Amino acid sequence: MHVGYQCEECEEAVWLATTRSELTWLRNRRHLVREVLKHVSAGLDSWIMDGMEFLERHDGHSVVIVSKST
């Protein structure tokens, strides 16, 4: 099962190596994670970095969590 974020306005999606509950967590705590990223030089897990990049780029858009089986 692959999970990711999809922007309903841009019809763009990103698939991330994590779980649906982790994606929900990140989306709800984006402001907190953004603060943490300012203080960690090495960055966080790649799915968090990629997920944050997507969420920030689609800030204010309608982003949903999607999944697909492969």
Ligand SMILES: [Zn+2]
């Ligand atoms: Zn968008």
